[in-house]
Amino acid sequence: MTQNKATLVLIPMFCWGLIFYDSVIDMVTVWSQSKTYEHCFLILPIFFWLVWQKRHALQEQPQDIALVPILLIPLPGLLWLVGKTAGVNLFEHAAAVFSLQLLLWALIGTARAKQIWFPLCYLTFCIPFGEELIPALQDITADLSMFMLSLSGIAAYRDGLYITIPNGQFVVAEACSGIRFLISSLALGTLFAYLQFSKLWKRIAFVGFSFVFPIIANGIRAYGIILIGYMSDMQHATGADHLVYGWLFFSIVIVCIFMTASFFADPPTEEQQHAIKTRAQSKHYTTSIGLLSALLMCIALWGQSIQQPTSDIDTTSVLLDETQITHDHLPRAYWGIAFPYSDHDKLATNENGDTYFYTARYALNQPQGELISSENRLYDKESWSLHSSQNVSLGHNAEATNLSLIDQNGRTMEVIYWYCINDFCTSDPLALKLYKAGHLITGGDGHADVFAIASRKSQQAQQYAQRWQAAQHSGAQSTNTQAAK
Numbered sequence: 001m002t003q004n005k006a007t008l009v010l011i012p013m014f015c016w017g018l019i020f021y022d023s024v025i026d027m028v029t030v031w032s033q034s035k036t037y038e039h040c041f042l043i044l045p046i047f048f049w050l051v052w053q054k055r056h057a058l059q060e061q062p063q064d065i066a067l068v069p070i071l072l073i074p075l076p077g078l079l080w081l082v083g084k085t086a087g088v089n090l091f092e093h094a095a096a097v098f099s100l101q102l103l104l105w106a107l108i109g110t111a112r113a114k115q116i117w118f119p120l121c122y123l124t125f126c127i128p129f130g131e132e133l134i135p136a137l138q139d140i141t142a143d144l145s146m147f148m149l150s151l152s153g154i155a156a157y158r159d160g161l162y163i164t165i166p167n168g169q170f171v172v173a174e175a176c177s178g179i180r181f182l183i184s185s186l187a188l189g190t191l192f193a194y195l196q197f198s199k200l201w202k203r204i205a206f207v208g209f210s211f212v213f214p215i216i217a218n219g220i221r222a223y224g225i226i227l228i229g230y231m232s233d234m235q236h237a238t239g240a241d242h243l244v245y246g247w248l249f250f251s252i253v254i255v256c257i258f259m260t261a262s263f264f265a266d267p268p269t270e271e272q273q274h275a276i277k278t279r280a281q282s283k284h285y286t287t288s289i290g291l292l293s294a295l296l297m298c299i300a301l302w303g304q305s306i307q308q309p310t311s312d313i314d315t316t317s318v319l320l321d322e323t324q325i326t327h328d329h330l331p332r333a334y335w336g337i338a339f340p341y342s343d344h345d346k347l348a349t350n351e352n353g354d355t356y357f358y359t360a361r362y363a364l365n366q367p368q369g370e371l372i373s374s375e376n377r378l379y380d381k382e383s384w385s386l387h388s389s390q391n392v393s394l395g396h397n398a399e400a401t402n403l404s405l406i407d408q409n410g411r412t413m414e415v416i417y418w419y420c421i422n423d424f425c426t427s428d429p430l431a432l433k434l435y436k437a438g439h440l441i442t443g444g445d446g447h448a449d450v451f452a453i454a455s456r457k458s459q460q461a462q463q464y465a466q467r468w469q470a471a472q473h474s475g476a477q478s479t480n481t482q483a484a485k
Helices: 001-035 033-051 053-057 068-073 074-086 089-108 110-115 117-126 131-151 181-198 202-233 240-263 285-305 429-441 461-483
Strands: 157-158 162-165 169-170 344-347 354-361 384-395 398-407 410-421 422-425 447-455
Touching: 001 033, 001 074, 001 089, 033 110, 033 117, 033 181, 053 110, 068 089, 068 398, 074 089, 074 429, 089 110, 089 117, 110 117, 117 240, 131 162, 131 181, 131 354, 169 202, 169 422, 181 202, 181 240, 202 240, 344 447, 354 461, 384 461, 398 461, 410 429, 410 461, 422 429, 447 461
Parallel strands: 398 422
Antiparallel strands: 157 162, 162 169, 344 354, 354 447, 384 398, 398 410, 410 422, 410 447
């Protein structure tokens, strides 16, 4: 490639960096702050190593520009816009990686991209994903532990994520869900499948094995911890040795996956791909590079145009029904609800002190903090365990979620919550984020609220929630009527 064309290639790469710089920095921050995604730091070195292995095959292929990925690249651009406006980091991270894959494909051409299809696809593991599986993995781990305890003849009682044995109690916390082992094992298993197998069905089967085996193994690990605690009268497997045992077990899992791949590996086959070494360049090489750069610049400019701060909003309105609330100064430790960086929040209780009310308000596009964020919490997960969850209707097209919680002492509490952007109310985070994205893209403004009620009495939280939502709905209608006049 001539120096002129090499310079042209840098233009779309610069445009990509201009658009996704913040998203990439945020993604790397997630890698460094979460032990679940520490393996992501290895993905890029593995990518370059795999490409280096194909360097001779790449040189045999003609250099050209691919038009198909240029036509596809607006799709991750749209995903990024939605993620940026809605505050969905997963969408931003996925858009950054998918657009990079398409960009590399476009710049090296289809013939060369076919040679390194796996390294390009392997970049997908740079995306921090999988935390949505944690609740399901906790349940599976608890189920497997109870099943194996019953086979061992050990009396055990399960309440939510708490497992009680005659001489102690265990809780299947988020750290015990096995998500760290699962994501890492899946990434390594996918790499082993590519390196050790040549048949497609074997590769797919081994990737499936790499997903299922760590889940089962984590259930065995949890059972082993409970068994050690039972046999040692809770003297072991409850402190630092718990963590050591976990990492030792994970190492064994990785070794088992590697040995399985080696045992069933296909015999190596000599590649006989002698492509014609045509160096003919596309007549429209410069035009294609220009089109690609223009598309990326349009995405960047559009994204910047909708990221302007929203106008100041009125946060002085009373968000709680003062006819039901009598106290405003409460210790938050009991419930543990927290929505940091909110523009306005309030915690209160009823006269009997058995029901708690909480609300917080955010601007739709404030510089720090948002309504749906991993930093927010609806209850203290170290003190409370989720027993069950169900959706409930509050009327006026508002949906809420009712959580049934239990602590290690057997005390129960119900928490019902829902979110609102202006008059759109739901407890579905994804629906709310998509609504927010559409609202901002079309030039809308307003505020976002969370409403939550916790009660130690069954059904009482839901009754209060229905009354609260009805009062909010009536207030919104009254405000809209006055505005119309």
